[in-house]
Structures are given as C-alpha cells and as structure tokens.
Amino acid sequence: MSDTKDTKQDAPAVDKPATAPADAPATPQAGADLSVQDLQGLKTIIDVASSRGAFKPNEMMSVGQVYGKLEAFLSAVQQQQAQQAPTETGPAKGA
Numbered sequence: 001m002s003d004t005k006d007t008k009q010d011a012p013a014v015d016k017p018a019t020a021p022a023d024a025p026a027t028p029q030a031g032a033d034l035s036v037q038d039l040q041g042l043k044t045i046i047d048v049a050s051s052r053g054a055f056k057p058n059e060m061m062s063v064g065q066v067y068g069k070l071e072a073f074l075s076a077v078q079q080q081q082a083q084q085a086p087t088e089t090g091p092a093k094g095a
Contacts (some may be wrong), residue, residue, distance in 0.1 A: 043070050
C-alpha cells in the first residue's frame with residue numbers, strides 16, 4: 001500500500017513540468033537559432049505552397065499577413081546590411 005501512496009505523491013511532480021512549456025518561450029533553447037537565410041527559405045516555401053494551392057481560402061488572409069511581415073522584416077534587414085556595408089569597407093579602403 002505504501003507504493004500506491006508513493007505513486008500519488010509522485011503525481012504532482014508530473015503537473016509541474018506541464019507548466020514549463022509556458023516558460024519555455026522566454027528562454028531560447030540551444031540549437032533553436034534562426035538566421036536571415038532561414039527566414040528567406042520560409043518565404044520561398046510560402047511562395048511555392050501558395051502557387052500550388054496548399055492553402056484553403058479561409059487561411060489565405062492569415063498566411064498573407066505573416067508573409068507580409070516576413071517580407072517587410074527581410075527588406076529591413078537587407079537595407080540595414082546595405083547601410084552597414086559601406087561604413088565597414090570605407091575605413092578599410094582608406095588604410
């Protein structure tokens with residue numbers, strides 16, 4: 001009978017990890033890095049999937065919104081990289 005009580009005492013420990021995923025997004029996991037190239041790949045995947053009719057009509061709006069955000073982000077990254085490139089190579093040419 002003591003084994004049954006021990007099992008019941010272990011049950012609350014199972015409930016504690018269930019709350020852990022809510023905390024998980026606050027701390028990035030090792031190996032969960034996304035690069036700009038990964039995001040460009042996702043944009044390409046969305047392009048291909050939409051051209052092949054992979055999305056239902058009622059999904060098109062949310063897919064389009066995410067695609068728009070992704071496209072704006074990638075554009076901003078490209079502009080930022082273009083602005084940083086001349087300043088990085090500028091001093092090197094003068095040296």
